[in-house]
Amino acid sequence: MRISRILALVVTIITLLVMTVPAMAVDTGVTISGGSGDEPLVKAKWETPDAVPADSSPPTQIQPPVVYQGNSPIVFWAVVADNPITDISTVSVDVYHPAGYPESGSFKFEVVLTPFMNALNDGVIQEAEATAAIAAFNTAYAAGLVTLHTGITKTDVTDELAQGEAWLWVGQYEMYYHQPAGEYKVDCFAIDAGPVDASSHLINYFEYVAVTAAEFDFTSINYGNITSDGVVSGDTYFGNVGGGPTMRNIGNTWLKVQVQQDDMGFGKTQPGDVWNVRFDARLGSTTEYPQGGGVNTYYDPSVVKGTLSPDANLWTTLPGVVHLCNTWKIDFSIHIIKAILPNYAGTMWLKVVPATFTGPNVPHPGLTLPPQ
Numbered sequence: 001m002r003i004s005r006i007l008a009l010v011v012t013i014i015t016l017l018v019m020t021v022p023a024m025a026v027d028t029g030v031t032i033s034g035g036s037g038d039e040p041l042v043k044a045k046w047e048t049p050d051a052v053p054a055d056s057s058p059p060t061q062i063q064p065p066v067v068y069q070g071n072s073p074i075v076f077w078a079v080v081a082d083n084p085i086t087d088i089s090t091v092s093v094d095v096y097h098p099a100g101y102p103e104s105g106s107f108k109f110e111v112v113l114t115p116f117m118n119a120l121n122d123g124v125i126q127e128a129e130a131t132a133a134i135a136a137f138n139t140a141y142a143a144g145l146v147t148l149h150t151g152i153t154k155t156d157v158t159d160e161l162a163q164g165e166a167w168l169w170v171g172q173y174e175m176y177y178h179q180p181a182g183e184y185k186v187d188c189f190a191i192d193a194g195p196v197d198a199s200s201h202l203i204n205y206f207e208y209v210a211v212t213a214a215e216f217d218f219t220s221i222n223y224g225n226i227t228s229d230g231v232v233s234g235d236t237y238f239g240n241v242g243g244g245p246t247m248r249n250i251g252n253t254w255l256k257v258q259v260q261q262d263d264m265g266f267g268k269t270q271p272g273d274v275w276n277v278r279f280d281a282r283l284g285s286t287t288e289y290p291q292g293g294g295v296n297t298y299y300d301p302s303v304v305k306g307t308l309s310p311d312a313n314l315w316t317t318l319p320g321v322v323h324l325c326n327t328w329k330i331d332f333s334i335h336i337i338k339a340i341l342p343n344y345a346g347t348m349w350l351k352v353v354p355a356t357f358t359g360p361n362v363p364h365p366g367l368t369l370p371p372q
Contacts, residue, residue, distance in 0.1 A: 038082060038083040039082075039192070039196050039197060039200055040080055040081065040082040040087070040088050040091075040190035040191070040192050040196060040200060041080065041081050041082070041149065041190075041200045042078055042079070042080050042091075042149060042188045042189060042190055042200065042201060042202035043079045043080065043081055043148065043149050043152045043156065043157055043160070043166060043202070044078070044079040044137065044146050044147065044148050044149065044152065044157050044202070045076070045077060045078040045079070045093075045146070045147055045186070045188050045202050045204055046058070046060060046077050046140045046145040046146045046147065046204070047059075047060040047062070047074055047075065047076055047077070047145065047186070047204075047206045048060060048074075048075045048077070048140070048145070049062070049073075049074075049075070050143060050145060051063035051209055052209075058144065058145055058146070058147055058204060058205070059183060059204065059205040059206045059207045060145050060206045060207070061206070061207045061209050062074050062175060062206055062207065062208050062209065063209050063211070064175070064177055064179075064181070064208060064209065064211050064251065064252045065177050066177070066211055066213045066250055066251060067177060067250060068177065068215060068248065068250045069176075069177060070177045071174040071175055071176050071177060072174070072175045072177075073172055073173070073174055073175075074172065074173050074174075074175055074206065075170060075171070075172045076093045076111055076113060076170065076171050076172070076173070076186065076188070077136070077137075077140065077168065077169070077170050078091055078093070078113060078168070078169045078170075078188045078190075078202070079137060079157050079160075079161065079166050079167070079168050079169075080166060080167060080169055080190045081160055081165055081166035082166075082190065082192055083165070085120070085125075085164060085165060085166065085167055086120060086123050087192035087193060088120075088167075088190055088191070088192050089191055089192055089193070090112065090190065090191040091112070091113040091169040091188070091189075091190045091191075092110055092111065092112050092113065092188070092189060092190075092191075093110065093111050093113065093171065093186050093187065093188045094107065094109075094110050094186075094187045094189075095107075095108045095109050095110070095111070095173070095184055095185070095186050095187075096108055096184060096185040096186075096187070097180065097182075097184065098180060098181075098182025098183050098184060098208075099182075099183075100182075100357065101357040101358060101359050101360065102180055102323075102324070102357045102359065102360050102361040103180060103360075103361075105185070108179075108184065109173060111171040111172070111173050112171060113169035113170055113171035114169065114170065114171060115167060115168075115169055116129075116132070116133050116136070116167070116168035116169060116170050117129045117132060117133070119133070119167060120167060125164040125167065130161055130162055130164065133161050133167065133168040134158050134161050134162060136168060137157060137158065137161065137168065138158070141154055147202065147204035149202050169190075175208060177250060177251075177252065177325075178249070178250075178251075178252060178324040178325035179208060179252060179324075180208070180252055180253075180324060180357065180361070181208050181209065181210035181211070181252040181253050182207070182208060182210070183205045183206070183207050183208075184205060184206055184207075184208060185203060185205055186203065186204050186205060186206060187201055187202075187203050188201060188202050188203070188204075189201040189202075208252060210251075210252065210253050210354065211251045211252060211253070212251045212253045212255050212352055212353065212354040213249075213250050213251035213255075213352065214247050214248065214249055214250060214251070214255060214257070214322070214352040215238075215247065215248050215250050216245070216246070216247045216350065217238050217239050217240070217245070217246045217247070218245045218246075221245065221332050221348060223332075223333075223334045226334075226336070227336075228335065228336045228337075229333065229334065229335050229336070230333065230334045231331065231332070231333045232244070232245065232331065232332045232333070233329075233331050234246055234328075234329030234330040234331050234332075235329050236288075236327055236328070236329050236366035237366070238327050238366060244329060244331075245329065245330045245331070245332065246327060246328070246329055246330065246366070247283075247322070247327070247328055247330055248325075248326065248327040248328070248366065249322045249323065249324060249325060249326050249327075251352075252324065253324075253354045253355070253357075254321050254322065254323050254324065254354065254355040254356070254357060254361075255321070255322050255352040255353060255354055255355055256317050256318065256320070256321060256322070256352065256353050256354075256355050257283050257317075257318045257320075257322065257330070257350065257351075257352055258315040258316060258317050258318070258350070258351050258352070258353060259281050259299070259315070259316050259318065259348065259349065259350050260299065260301075260302040260303075260310050260311065260314050260315055260316060260348070260349050261279055261299075261301055261302065261346060261347065261348045261349070262301055262302065262303050262304060262305045262306070262307055262346045262347050263275060263276070263277055263301035263303070263304050263305055263346065264277060264301075264305055264344040264345060264346030265305040265341070265344050265345070265346065266301075266336065266337075266338070266339065266344060267304075269337075269338060274337075275300050275301050275337070276336070276337045276338040276339070277301065277334065277335065277336050277337060278298060278299070278300055278301075278334075278335045278337065279298070279299055279300075279301070279332070279333065279334055279335070280296045280297055280298040280299065280332075280333045280335070281296075281297055281299075281316070281318055281330065281331065281332050281333070282294060282295060282296045282297065282318070282330070282331040282333075283318040283319065283320045283322075283328055283329075283330055284320045284322075284328045284329060285329065288364070289320060289328065289364060290362055291320060291321045291322070291323055291326075291362055292319050292320040292321055293318070293319055293320025293321075293328065294319075294320065295318075295319040295320075296331075296333070297316060297318050297319060298335075299316040302314035302315075305345075305346050305347075307347075310349040315351070317353070318330075321355045322352075322355075323361045323362050323363070323364070324361050324363075325363060326362075326363070326364045326366070327364065327366025328364070328366070332348075
């Protein structure tokens with residue numbers, strides 16, 4: 001018994017000593033050796049495909065897919081010079097979100113480029129390869145897509161490509177459908193055997209074109225067999241699984257939903273020119289959506305039944321801003337003041353309008369299946 005007590009005491013003391021030893025700070029450092037020749041220089045760069053070919057100046061404009069969970073390819077091109085050209089080990093582009101909300105210019109992704117046509121694999125640039133690289137550069141230059149490094153001319157680039165003193169590098173990335181619209185900064189740099197100065201980088205921008213778009217999972221609203229009031233409740237299960245009306249943002253801007261309806265044939269009461277029916281709609285809910293919404297918004301018919309198009313001046317904007325990649329429910333209600341016929345039918349119109357980015361994006365992807 002005495003031995004076990006002593007062992008226990010020793011263990012306790014050791015534990016206390018370990019717990020009271022302060023953390024030790026250790027300085028670290030490293031020195032990068034320089035290359036064997038000149039520092040690589042990014043002389044020209046651009047992106048494709050351009051969504052607006054008629055625009056004769058940078059930036060390249062990339063069109064979003066406007067498809068749920070779709071993407072749009074973007075190809076990065078850079079002409080890099082070095083002496084010797086075979087010293088280059090890495091050419092990369094770092095891409096940053098647009099300045100301001102919702103991402104505030106933060107880093108987005110990096111793409112490591114590879115030599116065009118794999119021309120540097122054997123260390124020799126063939127004439128046919130140089131001809132193809134020059135043609136690619138000239139095409140982009142003629143389209144107004146190319147950004148040149150300070151002091152560099154078009155002739156400088158083509159001459160050095162022809163002589164094998166510079167080469168074309170290329171890489172691709174897929175822009176996801178809900179990446180925010182705006183101008184993305186692209187910082188291109190090359191590395192040979194050592195570090196490179198910031199002045200050897202080349203920065204340009206591409207525009208992810210703003211497109212406001214939504215998808216709805218319903219084509220009709222039936223208020224049911226009612227006497228005066230009817231409600232159709234939405235859900236967040238996009239598709240026919242949940243059964244209620246749902247919408248989702250498939251563009252790259254925030255948006256608001258607008259609605260209007262004809263009178264379904266209920267008409268007006270005279271005198272006073274008062275509609276015999278009224279509607280309301282609600283986008284989202286106060287508990288699920290911190291971006292607003294969840295408020296019943298009442299509105300009168302915009303036109304009489306049989307009108308083929310909505311009134312451009314009578315859209316009702318529903319409260320709530322639908323953020324990027326959000327799926328929201330929509331509720332619809334009807335309030336009948338006077339009815340004569342047993343059945344009525346009409347037309348509802350829905351559209352979306354852009355909303356300004358005013359803060360970080362709040363994700364709410366909705367659900368794909370109802371709870372079990």
